[in-house]
Amino acid sequence: MSLLVLMDVSLFTLLLATALAITRLRALYEATMLTALAGLLSASLFVVLDALDVAITEAAVGTGISTVLFIAALRLTRSREAVTPRRRLWSGGAVAVLLGATLLYAAQDLPPFAEPDTPVQTNPVTQTYLHESQEDIGVPNTVAAVLASYRGYDTLGELVVIFTAGVTVPLLLLRTRRRAERDEAHAGEEGAEGGTEPGTEHGTEHGREHSAEHGAEHGAEHGTEKGAEHRSARAVVMSEYRVLRVASKVLMPFILLFACYVLFHGDYGPGGGFQAGVIFAAGFVLYSLVFGIGEVERVLPWPVMLGLVPVGVLLYAGLGVANMALGGAFLDYDTLVPGHPEEGQHYGILIIETGVGITVAAVLIAVYYSFANRGARR
Amino acid sequence: MTAHLPALQVVIPLLAAPLCVLLRSRTIAWLLFLAAAVAALVCASVLAWQVADGEVIHYAMGGWEPPAGIEYVIDRANVPVLILVAAIGVAAAVYCRASIAAEIEASRIPLFYACLCLNLTGLLGITATGDAFNAFVFLEITSLSSYALVAMGRRRRALLAAFQYLIVGTIGATFVLIGIGLAYAVTGTLNMADLAQRLPDIYGNRALGAAVIFVFVGLAIKMALFPLHGWLPGAYAESPSAVSVFLSATNTKVAIYLLLRFAFGVFGAALVFGRMPITEVGLVLACLAMLVASAVACFQSDFKYLLAWSSIAQVGYIVAGFSLATSDGVTAAYLHVINHAVIKGALFAAAGIVVLRLGAARLSDMAGMGRTMPWTFAAIVLAGLGLVGVPPTAGFVSKWVLAEALIADGRWAVLAVLLVSSLLSLVYVGRVIEAGWFRRHSESVAVERPPLTMSAAMWALVLVSLVFGLVPEWPLSLAEGASSVLVGVAK
Numbered sequence: 001m002s003l004l005v006l007m008d009v010s011l012f013t014l015l016l017a018t019a020l021a022i023t024r025l026r027a028l029y030e031a032t033m034l035t036a037l038a039g040l041l042s043a044s045l046f047v048v049l050d051a052l053d054v055a056i057t058e059a060a061v062g063t064g065i066s067t068v069l070f071i072a073a074l075r076l077t078r079s080r081e082a083v084t085p086r087r088r089l090w091s092g093g094a095v096a097v098l099l100g101a102t103l104l105y106a107a108q109d110l111p112p113f114a115e116p117d118t119p120v121q122t123n124p125v126t127q128t129y130l131h132e133s134q135e136d137i138g139v140p141n142t143v144a145a146v147l148a149s150y151r152g153y154d155t156l157g158e159l160v161v162i163f164t165a166g167v168t169v170p171l172l173l174l175r176t177r178r179r180a181e182r183d184e185a186h187a188g189e190e191g192a193e194g195g196t197e198p199g200t201e202h203g204t205e206h207g208r209e210h211s212a213e214h215g216a217e218h219g220a221e222h223g224t225e226k227g228a229e230h231r232s233a234r235a236v237v238m239s240e241y242r243v244l245r246v247a248s249k250v251l252m253p254f255i256l257l258f259a260c261y262v263l264f265h266g267d268y269g270p271g272g273g274f275q276a277g278v279i280f281a282a283g284f285v286l287y288s289l290v291f292g293i294g295e296v297e298r299v300l301p302w303p304v305m306l307g308l309v310p311v312g313v314l315l316y317a318g319l320g321v322a323n324m325a326l327g328g329a330f331l332d333y334d335t336l337v338p339g340h341p342e343e344g345q346h347y348g349i350l351i352i353e354t355g356v357g358i359t360v361a362a363v364l365i366a367v368y369y370s371f372a373n374r375g376a377r378r
Numbered sequence: 379m380t381a382h383l384p385a386l387q388v389v390i391p392l393l394a395a396p397l398c399v400l401l402r403s404r405t406i407a408w409l410l411f412l413a414a415a416v417a418a419l420v421c422a423s424v425l426a427w428q429v430a431d432g433e434v435i436h437y438a439m440g441g442w443e444p445p446a447g448i449e450y451v452i453d454r455a456n457v458p459v460l461i462l463v464a465a466i467g468v469a470a471a472v473y474c475r476a477s478i479a480a481e482i483e484a485s486r487i488p489l490f491y492a493c494l495c496l497n498l499t500g501l502l503g504i505t506a507t508g509d510a511f512n513a514f515v516f517l518e519i520t521s522l523s524s525y526a527l528v529a530m531g532r533r534r535r536a537l538l539a540a541f542q543y544l545i546v547g548t549i550g551a552t553f554v555l556i557g558i559g560l561a562y563a564v565t566g567t568l569n570m571a572d573l574a575q576r577l578p579d580i581y582g583n584r585a586l587g588a589a590v591i592f593v594f595v596g597l598a599i600k601m602a603l604f605p606l607h608g609w610l611p612g613a614y615a616e617s618p619s620a621v622s623v624f625l626s627a628t629n630t631k632v633a634i635y636l637l638l639r640f641a642f643g644v645f646g647a648a649l650v651f652g653r654m655p656i657t658e659v660g661l662v663l664a665c666l667a668m669l670v671a672s673a674v675a676c677f678q679s680d681f682k683y684l685l686a687w688s689s690i691a692q693v694g695y696i697v698a699g700f701s702l703a704t705s706d707g708v709t710a711a712y713l714h715v716i717n718h719a720v721i722k723g724a725l726f727a728a729a730g731i732v733v734l735r736l737g738a739a740r741l742s743d744m745a746g747m748g749r750t751m752p753w754t755f756a757a758i759v760l761a762g763l764g765l766v767g768v769p770p771t772a773g774f775v776s777k778w779v780l781a782e783a784l785i786a787d788g789r790w791a792v793l794a795v796l797l798v799s800s801l802l803s804l805v806y807v808g809r810v811i812e813a814g815w816f817r818r819h820s821e822s823v824a825v826e827r828p829p830l831t832m833s834a835a836m837w838a839l840v841l842v843s844l845v846f847g848l849v850p851e852w853p854l855s856l857a858e859g860a861s862s863v864l865v866g867v868a869k
Contacts, residue, residue: 103556106588110563119576123566128446153439153448157503157515160392164496164519167399168526171489310396317393320385330385332441 007048015041026081032070039063052270053143056262060278065364068285072371138342139267139349147272148349152331156316158274159356166309166363173370248290255283263357267346273353277360284365293372296365305366312359316352323348380424384437384450384506387421387460390414391499398492404484407491408475414495415467418502422460425452430859436508444508445569451508454859455643459505459635461856462716466627466723467498473835474620477730481532481618490530494624496523501632510558510644511568513636517554517600520632521547524613524625531616539612546599546609553596560589561644570644581649590650593640600633603697604667607690614686619730622682623835626689627723631715634696638708641700642864651703660701665795667694672802676809681739682729684806685722688765691799692718698792699780705865706783712857713779717764717772717846724761724839728754731828731836741813748815750825753833755814757840762807764843767800772846775854 018038025031039062046055111118120126133145147155263276288296319331326335333348334341391414398407429435435452438444452460474494482490500520507513525547529540562568564585565576580586595606602610614626641650650656668691675687692714699711729739731754736743748755764771777800784793827833846853 102588102591106560106585109584109586110560118566119564120562120566125445125567125572149440150442150446151448151511154509154512154515156392157512157519160395160496160499161515161518161522163396164493164522164526167395167489167492167496168522171486171493171526172529174486174489307400310399313396314393314400317389317396320389321393324382324385329437329441330382330389330439334441 004048008045011041011045011048015045026083028074028079028081029071031081032067032074035070036063036067039066053141053147053272053275056270056275057278060275060282064282065278065285065368068289069368069371072368076371076374136341137345137349139345141267141269143270144266144272144349144353148352149331149333149345152352155352155356156320156331159313159316159359162363163309163313163359166359166366169367169370170306173374244290248286252283252287255279255286259283259357259361263353264350266353267349273356274360276353277357278364280357280361281364281368284361285368288368288372293369296369300365302369305362305369308358308362309366310359312355312357312362315355315358319348319351319355380428382437383421383425384435384452385439387418387425387464388450388499388502388506390417390421391495391502395492395495395499398488398495402488404479404487404491407488408471408478411474411491411494411498412468412471415464415471415498418498419461419464419468422457422464426457426461426856428452429454429457432859445567445572448507448509448512449569450506451571452506453863454856455639455863456505456635456860458712458716458853458856458860459632460502462719463498463501463505463628463632466624466719469723469727469835469839470494470620470624472831472838473623473727473730476829476831477620477734478618480734482530486530490527493523493526494621496520497527497624501628504632504636508570509568510561510570510573510640513639514551514555514558517551517636520629521551521600524629527621527625528613528617530618530621532618533616535612536616539609539616543609543613546606550596550599550606553592553599555596557589557592557594557596560585560592564589570639573644574646577644577646577649581653586645586649587654590645590654593645594637594656597633597637597640598663601630601637602690602693604663604671604690604694607667607671607693610690611683611686614689614726615680615682619726619733622726623723623730626685626726627719630689630693631719634693634700634711634715638700638711638864642708647703647865657701657703660697661789661792664694664698664701665792667691667697668795668799669802672799672806675806676802678806679741681732681741681744681810682726684741684810685725685729688803688806689718689722691803692722692765694799695777695780695796698796699783702783702787702789703865704783704787705861706779706786708861708865709854709857710776710780710783712860713850713853714776716853716857717776717843720839720843720846721761721764721771721773724757724836724843725765727832727836727839728758728761731832734832735825735828741809744810744813745817746814747825751828754828754836757833757836758814759811760840761843762810764847766803766807770847772843772850772853775847775850779854779857 015038018034018041022031022034022038025034039058042062043055043059046052046058111120115121129142129146129150133139133142133150137145137149139145139149259276259280262271262279263273266272266276284296284300319333321330323332323335324330326338328335331348331352333345336344336347394410394414398410401407401410425435429452432454435450436444437450437452439448439450441447471494478487478490497520500516500518500523503516504513504520507516525540525544528543529537531537531539558568561573561577564580564583565573567573567576577586599606599609610630614622617625641647641656671687671690671694675684675691678684678687696711696714696718699707699709699714701707732739732744732747732751735751735754736747760771764773767773767777777796781793781796784790784796
């Protein structure tokens with residue numbers, strides 16, 4: 001017991017220190033690394049609390065994917081925070097203090113930690129989940145039973161939230177043909193200007209600056225050929241590190257295999273569709289980080305990726321509609337195998353977990369792709 | 379099949395969204411959105427008819443009995459909102475075909491319609507659910523899709539508006555989640571009816587008090603109650619025209635519904651209005667909203683910003699109504715939710731036509747539009763009179779009911795503020811009419827007729843607002859039914 005308390009105290013202290021450091025840092029790459037650390041610390045806390053499903057999710061999302069997405073976003077913008085004038089800080093500070101005070105006020109009457117007779121533990125709902133789920137659903141992992149069946153509709157809602165992210169990010173970052181054409185025409189004009197102007201205005205400082213600007217833009221920007229060249233150039237740099245190259249190639253099959261294990265073993269141990277999808281996506285993201293997005297695109301072209309995003313939601317919600325057609329309520333898996341509700345539950349959970357996995361993986365890859373692709377052509 | 383209606387009205391729009399992404403055709407995506415909105419409207423209407431005599435429909439998702447499972451509860455408190463959201467959805471669907479084609483690049487349109495479907499799904503889901511956490515999940519769906527929809531505006535400023543909305547809205551949603559989490563920690567249940575049963579035993583618990591504060595502040599952000607309204611003007615004014623129509627008429631209204639449901643159906647009026655000073659706080663904020671936002675609206679030079687500030691003021695009227703916690707006050711709040719949604723939808727539809735034909739909605743651009751675009755201008759005048767509350771428009775009816783509720787409760791100061799705010803609204807609507815009718819444009823230009831679908835949707839909303847003013851029995855009966863369920867539960 002005392003060891004657990006010691007672990008809790010030290011983890012919370014580290015988390016607090018990390019959070020404070022993040023607020024103080026101006027360099028955003030460093031801050032991103034610290035958020036990854038904060039994710040890892042939270043995941044460790046969840047492990048101490050025996051919430052393994054949440055711990056896997058937090059480790060995969062908080063430490064893995066979201067860090068990569070932050071970095072991908074930082075590459076498109078500045079990597080240093082602008083200094084906010086001190087007089088504009090007080091309003092945010094006041095809100096933070098008020099929020100902390102309210103939480104402390106609430107904490108006085110919260111049930112004591114880890115007691116067996118708290119309202120949550122004694123509530124009949126918890127009793128149902130812990131005891132009757134074995135007969136109702138027959139899945140050893142109670143968390144999976146609650147998430148996928150008792151509160152399966154919430155999980156569908158959460159999947160739709162992820163799907164929404166998968167729709168909105170490409171919607172915002174999509175490079176439409178019209179804009180791409182305009183940019184290309186623009187780049188072409190500027191290139192031509194850049195070619196002629198220095199000849200006439202050679203010598204003056206203004207002219208030199210001007211041509212340098214144009215040259216840089218021309219070199220880095222637009223033009224499918226140039227973009228592709230630039231992309232492959234960056235990929236070469238990354239994959240030149242032998243350790244990175246070998247390690248990522250060796251890890252890749254294991255990551256994908258582990259994702260499948262987490263998906264199909266979710267009924268028995270910690271894990272499930274969500275965690276599996278994130279791990280699967282992490283494999284692809286790792287590969288594209290080292291070898292370039294172009295290599296991933298050869299395996300999984302953009303239209304296929306965007307096409308997979310809605311498939312999982314359709315599978316999940318479609319199963320619910322099928323249940324209705326079979327005479328049950330929405331998402332009543334009992335109806336899948338008439339006479340054997342337990343088997344029906346088993347198939348139902350497998351189908352929806354697969355749906356969750358497909359959409360989560362596709363959304364995360366599509367979101368990463370939207371960022372990376374924009375970066376490659378800038 | 380009718381047994382599944384509570385689920386179907388949310389599931390149909392939910393299924394339409396992935397289909398939009400999968401099929402990736404502009405026409406099919408539009409048809410899917412239209413079909414989803416029409417289907418939701420049909421479901422909501424049938425449900426309204428079924429619960430009209432006071433029956434309550436329960437639908438257990440996954441066949442699990444609540445509180446272990448999630449249930450949808452359809453009663454007279456949420457059918458008015460369901461009908462409102464679905465009907466505005468249909469109007470927006472008719473309106474958006476031509477409007478979106480003119481404002482958004484072709485390759486983005488299927489994804490855009492997917493976002494609209496998701497937004498509709500979220501709004502209907504929040505309204506239909508009887509589970510506190512489920513309401514939060516659908517609140518997230520609505521919020522995320524709203525941010526993207528706002529960001530699709532034609533100017534670059536839309537991105538900044540969407541970012542502001544994203545940050546502030548996320549804080550609001552997080553507060554709601556913290557509040558629900560605290561309520562769960564002290565009861566162990568998430569079902570609204572179950573919570574309502576268990577909470578009276580622990581009134582006075584400080585965690586419960588904090589839960590009320592978190593949920594209310596979070597939802598106050600979502601419904602843009604003064605002084606938490608900062609996101610609204612940019613979000614409404616910079617978003618694409620069709621999105622302004624849809625969001626302005628539905629998003630804040632659903633947040634108001636959820637607040638009412640939490641106040642009366644979960645925490646209980648005895649706690650919220652009896653032990654906590656929500657009535658006083660609500661009335662003070664409502665008065666500030668009515669005065670400040672109306673005054674700011676008078677100084678706007680852009681028609682869409684003017685309408686957005688007026689929306690903040692109108693939220694003040696609604697909050698003043700339900701803060702009284704009397705049956706009359708809640709009736710007034712519901713009635714104004716319905717009437718204001720229709721009126722503001724019509725006005726934003728008109729603003730969209732102005733933007734489409736004149737290129738911008740600045741009042742200076744609208745000079746002389748009474749002659750160049752007479753029909754659109756007539757719609758603005760009619761709906762604008764409703765906004766002011768001139769008899770016999772819908773706005774007059776709901777303000778009258780609100781005034782009666784205030785008098786019955788003896789809140790004379792609030793009544794005075796209501797009158798002053800109405801005078802201010804006369805000023806800002808008057809500025810629009812003055813610009814359109816009495817000022818002349820330097821050169822008279824022939825303006826093309828607006829697309830038929832856009833003006834049809836606008837006129838449908840204008841006519842509904844007139845009908846609700848002349849024959850207010852139906853909306854009034856809906857509002858009274860809702861207040862009898864909510865306030866009746868508390869007694």
